[in-house]
Amino acid sequence: MSITDRGVVEYIGAHADDFLADLRAWLAIPSISGDPAAAADVARSAWWLGGALRDAGFPTVEVWETPGLPAVFAEWPSADPDAPTVLVYGHHDVQPAALADGWSTPPFEPTDIGDRLYARGAADDKGQVLFHLLGVRAHLAATGRTTPAVNLKLIVEGEEESGSPHLAALLRERRDRLACDVVVVSDTGMWAADTPSTCTGMRGLAEVQIDFHGPSADIHSGSFGGAVPNPATALARLIAALHDEGGHVAIPGFHSGVGELTEYERESFAKLPFDESVWLGNAKSGAAAGEAGYTTLERVWARPTAEVNGIWGGYIGPGRKTIVPTSAHAKVSFRLVDRQDPEEIERVVRAWVSERVPAGIRCELDFGTGVRPCLTPLDHPALQAVVRAMGRAFDTEILYTREGGSGPEADLQDVLRAPVVFLGVSLPDDGWHSIDEKVEKPLLLKGAEAAAYLWEELAASRRGAAPGKDDR
Amino acid sequence: MSITDRGVVEYIGAHADDFLADLRAWLAIPSISGDPAAAADVARSAWWLGGALRDAGFPTVEVWETPGLPAVFAEWPSADPDAPTVLVYGHHDVQPAALADGWSTPPFEPTDIGDRLYARGAADDKGQVLFHLLGVRAHLAATGRTTPAVNLKLIVEGEEESGSPHLAALLRERRDRLACDVVVVSDTGMWAADTPSTCTGMRGLAEVQIDFHGPSADIHSGSFGGAVPNPATALARLIAALHDEGGHVAIPGFHSGVGELTEYERESFAKLPFDESVWLGNAKSGAAAGEAGYTTLERVWARPTAEVNGIWGGYIGPGRKTIVPTSAHAKVSFRLVDRQDPEEIERVVRAWVSERVPAGIRCELDFGTGVRPCLTPLDHPALQAVVRAMGRAFDTEILYTREGGSGPEADLQDVLRAPVVFLGVSLPDDGWHSIDEKVEKPLLLKGAEAAAYLWEELAASRRGAAPGKDDR
Numbered sequence: 001m002s003i004t005d006r007g008v009v010e011y012i013g014a015h016a017d018d019f020l021a022d023l024r025a026w027l028a029i030p031s032i033s034g035d036p037a038a039a040a041d042v043a044r045s046a047w048w049l050g051g052a053l054r055d056a057g058f059p060t061v062e063v064w065e066t067p068g069l070p071a072v073f074a075e076w077p078s079a080d081p082d083a084p085t086v087l088v089y090g091h092h093d094v095q096p097a098a099l100a101d102g103w104s105t106p107p108f109e110p111t112d113i114g115d116r117l118y119a120r121g122a123a124d125d126k127g128q129v130l131f132h133l134l135g136v137r138a139h140l141a142a143t144g145r146t147t148p149a150v151n152l153k154l155i156v157e158g159e160e161e162s163g164s165p166h167l168a169a170l171l172r173e174r175r176d177r178l179a180c181d182v183v184v185v186s187d188t189g190m191w192a193a194d195t196p197s198t199c200t201g202m203r204g205l206a207e208v209q210i211d212f213h214g215p216s217a218d219i220h221s222g223s224f225g226g227a228v229p230n231p232a233t234a235l236a237r238l239i240a241a242l243h244d245e246g247g248h249v250a251i252p253g254f255h256s257g258v259g260e261l262t263e264y265e266r267e268s269f270a271k272l273p274f275d276e277s278v279w280l281g282n283a284k285s286g287a288a289a290g291e292a293g294y295t296t297l298e299r300v301w302a303r304p305t306a307e308v309n310g311i312w313g314g315y316i317g318p319g320r321k322t323i324v325p326t327s328a329h330a331k332v333s334f335r336l337v338d339r340q341d342p343e344e345i346e347r348v349v350r351a352w353v354s355e356r357v358p359a360g361i362r363c364e365l366d367f368g369t370g371v372r373p374c375l376t377p378l379d380h381p382a383l384q385a386v387v388r389a390m391g392r393a394f395d396t397e398i399l400y401t402r403e404g405g406s407g408p409e410a411d412l413q414d415v416l417r418a419p420v421v422f423l424g425v426s427l428p429d430d431g432w433h434s435i436d437e438k439v440e441k442p443l444l445l446k447g448a449e450a451a452a453y454l455w456e457e458l459a460a461s462r463r464g465a466a467p468g469k470d471d472r
Numbered sequence: 473m474s475i476t477d478r479g480v481v482e483y484i485g486a487h488a489d490d491f492l493a494d495l496r497a498w499l500a501i502p503s504i505s506g507d508p509a510a511a512a513d514v515a516r517s518a519w520w521l522g523g524a525l526r527d528a529g530f531p532t533v534e535v536w537e538t539p540g541l542p543a544v545f546a547e548w549p550s551a552d553p554d555a556p557t558v559l560v561y562g563h564h565d566v567q568p569a570a571l572a573d574g575w576s577t578p579p580f581e582p583t584d585i586g587d588r589l590y591a592r593g594a595a596d597d598k599g600q601v602l603f604h605l606l607g608v609r610a611h612l613a614a615t616g617r618t619t620p621a622v623n624l625k626l627i628v629e630g631e632e633e634s635g636s637p638h639l640a641a642l643l644r645e646r647r648d649r650l651a652c653d654v655v656v657v658s659d660t661g662m663w664a665a666d667t668p669s670t671c672t673g674m675r676g677l678a679e680v681q682i683d684f685h686g687p688s689a690d691i692h693s694g695s696f697g698g699a700v701p702n703p704a705t706a707l708a709r710l711i712a713a714l715h716d717e718g719g720h721v722a723i724p725g726f727h728s729g730v731g732e733l734t735e736y737e738r739e740s741f742a743k744l745p746f747d748e749s750v751w752l753g754n755a756k757s758g759a760a761a762g763e764a765g766y767t768t769l770e771r772v773w774a775r776p777t778a779e780v781n782g783i784w785g786g787y788i789g790p791g792r793k794t795i796v797p798t799s800a801h802a803k804v805s806f807r808l809v810d811r812q813d814p815e816e817i818e819r820v821v822r823a824w825v826s827e828r829v830p831a832g833i834r835c836e837l838d839f840g841t842g843v844r845p846c847l848t849p850l851d852h853p854a855l856q857a858v859v860r861a862m863g864r865a866f867d868t869e870i871l872y873t874r875e876g877g878s879g880p881e882a883d884l885q886d887v888l889r890a891p892v893v894f895l896g897v898s899l900p901d902d903g904w905h906s907i908d909e910k911v912e913k914p915l916l917l918k919g920a921e922a923a924a925y926l927w928e929e930l931a932a933s934r935r936g937a938a939p940g941k942d943d944r
């Protein structure tokens with residue numbers, strides 16, 4: 001271990017108790033963005049964080065109001081003239097939680113049990129925001145610097161658990177203040193405690209509601225059945241045509257922008273100790289299924305999908321009603337990867353559906369706002385800096401994962417035109433959005449350690465050298 | 473015109489006013505079987521009919537209680553030792569109706585406007601039951617008989633508009649009393665006032681609810697989408713596979729018992745003055761569609777179908793929810809023809825579905841009680857007797873129709889093991905189950921006239937001669 005690394009570890013060890021005490025205080029604030037009655041708590045959470053950032057030494061700290069709930073911005077410029085600029089993203093709001101939901105301990109009374117700290121927001125995302133404050137102090141203490149090796153910015157929003165409705169507008173409005181060379185997202189996790197990893201991309205999203213209108217009212221299936229188009233049958237045929245026999249999405253033009261996984265990427269996924277029966281248990285499903293030629297992880301991380309989220313039409317009450325229904329409806333969402341573009345998806349889906357609407361059926365399509373996928377190439381210098389920083393903290397190989405879901409990360413990437421990398425230390429069983437959310441305290445400290453190294457690594461990668469490797 | 477026919481016409485002309493006065497009195501009783509509050513009115517209707525049958529001369533009249541609403545039975549044996557036995561079927565209950573629904577006149581205050589009598593039940597079915605009382609009296613008066621030429625029985629149920637829930641049990645229980653050589657159903661109509669016709673068959677029905685169970689709860693389509701079976705997609709594929717490219721039901725074994733239409737039957741359908749644009753207006757549909765190789769009438773009358781009556785699963789509220797739903801459901805009904813058997817349909821559908829349930833999906837099928845199709849061959853002597861009787865009344869060619877729906881007629885056919893023929897004079901615009909129900913009074917009298925001839929014709933057809941033809 002290098003002198004710097006020893007300094008970081010010692011600093012973190014010496015300040016761990018204070019860090020955890022601060023975290024408990026923050027976790028006690030029930031900053032539930034989804035509960036209008038908790039708006040004051042979300043604001044209190046923002047101001048608590050602002051104070052903590054000030055205490056940590058950030059020279060600029062601001063609470064940014066939005067039409068919804070407030071975000072916190074902080075900035076600590078580097079004295080180095082050619083230092084890269086880094087923006088850390090996280091959120092200070094939390095999912096709803098109540099003891100009555102089945103929690104073992106009160107969700108807003110942080111409770112230590114062994115190495116674990118139980119509280120709503122412990123992992124998602126307060127613990128992972130706060131480790132950056134400890135990390136940057138350890139970085140300064142161990143290197144003897146008075147300013148970070150990077151121009152360090154943080155944006156910690158207050159509406160992530162409500163779908164970040166005002167984030168994109170805020171990013172656009174404050175684009176100058178938020179300008180950066182790379183975004184570091186600390187709102188994710190690792191594969192396992194003994195398998196540290198970093199996320200390299202998230203899927204995008206396009207959503208559409210399909211309305212098929214047939215007869216102008218429900219009609220009697222005895223009198224008319226078999227001689228007029230049935231909108232439910234027609235819609236079922238459309239949905240059945242979404243995929244070909246191999247489970248591939250069959251819409252022409254849909255795959256524009258989808259890159260095939262490289263051998264290296266497939267091998268890196270395959271290195272993960274994946275147990276399909278455990279995964280199926282989490283998926284509450286009896287079988288894996290999907291595109292031929294891809295593993296389960298490839299299917300959820302690197303392949304685009306078309307899923308029916310809901311379908312309805314005709315008589316759905318108890319008993320029977322022999323009608324040809326007047327209409328049928330489906331909500332369909334598409335997960336997108338690589339350079340797929342939600343607007344282009346809307347275009348190809350509209351064209352494809354319009355060719356498939358049978359005579360006598362009127363079709364309406366209502367697309368939601370899409371989310372672009374984000375993906376950072378494995379050889380990107382910023383991603384490699386994350387891998388080196390985590391490697392120094394965990395002293396083992398850092399593997400690559402992706403996220404199948406879609407989030408505000410795409411807004412960061414698109415509005416700020418910066419690559420997104422992920423530094424997160426949460427575990428799959430940390431109970432995000434569920435009961436008994438917890439965080440492993442030793443991992444949080446590892447997160448602080450990796451953050452402490454990351455600013456060095458990012459500055460060095462810009463200079464074309466990797467200090468961690470050199471020193472080790 | 474023969475002497476008998478002149479006698480029938482004169483008798484009916486002389487008694488038309490009394491007949492219509494009786495009908496108005498009966499129509500004033502709101503015998504709505506679907507309204508529990510109207511149970512006393514349904515009973516009153518039964519007793520009113522019983523009294524009218526007594527007045528008409530039926531020696532045996534009984535009100536038969538059921539677990540629901542009462543039916544009326546009447547019997548008038550023939551003195552002829554080899555007379556065939558005929559059972560007339562109709563119903564004395566009516567659909568709900570209220571002025572507030574948009575009626576132009578109070579539905580239970582019968583109102584004469586020109587040749588029309590407006591009231592709920594005028595056509596469906598009180599008018600068409602009551603013409604039999606006038607008909608049999610005219611038959612006796614014109615032939616000088618004191619008993620009918622057939623052993624005449626009537627069963628007039630009180631729950632037809634509620635799905636005849638107790639009819640099959642009643643038929644089974646009273647099978648001996650109801651034993652007959654032929655059933656005459658007077659609860660249908662004709663093609664048009666200038667195109668008299670008789671129905672020769674009705675489609676049967678098999679119904680199933682299909683439940684596809686996937687993940688044990690809704691799961692996140694980001695985390696899992698594309699890698700587990702989606703029950704809504706799987707159900708859509710099943711429904712899409714119900715039909716082949718030509719619109720034919722694609723379930724192996726489904727067509728067992730389906731006869732192809734003969735050239736004569738197709739020609740007889742083609743004789744009907746069919747206007748597809750008018751039909752589409754009634755179907756509230758923008759286009760005709762169905763099995764390749766069949767006309768619209770053939771599709772609704774003589775071809776089996778598979779229709780989705782309802783479909784649902786996943787998130788169907790406003791907005792979006794990116795889930796793989798835990799389950800998806802469909803109510804599917806099959807219309808059956810010829811000798812298709814609902815129990816056999818259940819067997820072949822179960823086999824077909826079970827081969828199509830993807831791994832990871834659990835399927836449940838819940839079949840309702842089926843209805844067998846009924847079809848009387850065009851050359852059946854009883855059907856030809858109806859055609860001759862109607863021909864004498866209308867003095868024109870009687871064409872053949874069918875009914876696409878399914879009704880208690882199948883119970884009559886199956887339990888009593890007798891052919892079913894149809895004598896009805898209602899028109900398509902008579903407003904069955906709708907507002908402003910009416911009947912054309914001259915057609916009701918034609919119905920009485922045809923009924924008067926029918927007993928002669930049926931007796932003659934048993935003896936191998938057709939008196940109507942001989943006399944004319």
Ligand SMILES: [Zn+2]
Nearest residue numbers: 124125160187
């Ligand atoms: Zn989060």
Ligand SMILES: [Zn+2]
Nearest residue numbers: 596597632659
């Ligand atoms: Zn009826």
